[in-house]
Amino acid sequence: MTPAEAGRLLAHCAAFDNRQPSRAASEGWSAALRDVPFDEDALAAVARYYGTPPRDPGQRLWIQPHDVRTLRKTIRSERLENFSYDGDPDESPQQYLTHRRHQLAAVASGRQPSPSARPALTGPPHPQLARFLEGVGHTVENGSAAEQVAAVRRPGPLGRDCPTCSARTGRPCRTPGGKPRAAHRHRVDAALGHPAPDAGTTEREMERRRDASRRYLENTHAQDAA
Ligand SMILES: [Zn+2]
Known part of the structure; x- marks a missing residue:
């Protein structure tokens, strides 16, 4: 963000902590947050910072540029929870990469809802299921058909x-x-x-x-x- 934008962000912070705006502060924050855009999420990061009680109840909250960076990132990654790419099965690898990057950006910024509200399944199957699956596809070879029938036969x-x-x-x-x-x-x-x-x-x-x-x-x- 530019010094002018950093100044607007600091004015937003002042609403919470009564800090005095200054040109030096604007330039300092702009330098520290050069690669962070001034957007809704940067403002939301400030609101979240002051909306969360301090760890030490007596501590006075005073936001720093790194807090804006971290919280803005958290806010955006929360929107990407359960993200699953919604694409065209016939697209080329290049199209896939481009589309996926655009979709991630749109969902992270909140412009677009996540294509999947359902939690994606991750990790291996339950151990019990894994043991069962080991047997799938294997031919049962012990005993003749008659013996197998006898094994399941019961009174x-x-x-x-x-x-x-x-x-x-x-x-x-x-x-x-x-x-x-x-x-x-x-x-x-x-x-x-x-x-x-x-x-x-x-x-x-x-x-x-x-x-x-x-x-x-x-x-x-x-x-x-x-
Ligand atoms: Zn029957």
Whole structure:
């Protein structure tokens, strides 16, 4: 910033600390902050400095050029938290570098909101997940198919495929919507050694259910009418 701009910044500081403006101070601050522009963030740095209580409660706050530099940098880098470049997948490396630099500058200055409000995932996966991922893509080679089935076979309905929903051995039964549910009756029956129902039994069972739901509906309508 120029000496004139440094003078305006010092006048802003004076609003907080009653310092006396002087040409020497303006020139000194301009020299110390030559590469720092006089902008909203420089003014915000002063406001943040005086808005933060001193570490020692008795200490009188008196801002220095290096405070403006540091706090302005903090304010700008806070805007870049979670920044993720929003670019064109087809751009060249040169375009990528240029666009990314412009986007960083626009977001850091607050002219443009960060393209990503979502926190970016950083770091390796959780150790538990990493151990699991180690196994992905490896062929399981121990034992024949029959032995592997025997390994997951267990007593009870899960020890066999479900005749109703075709859930595989060891897997839970599912509703038509795909949600896990208690084992289907025929699967339980099979596990208990009961004979599989013939077509006639199934037909009678369907009829019984249609009857039950019809009665239920009639009952509900009657209650609504009452
Ligand atoms: Zn089932």
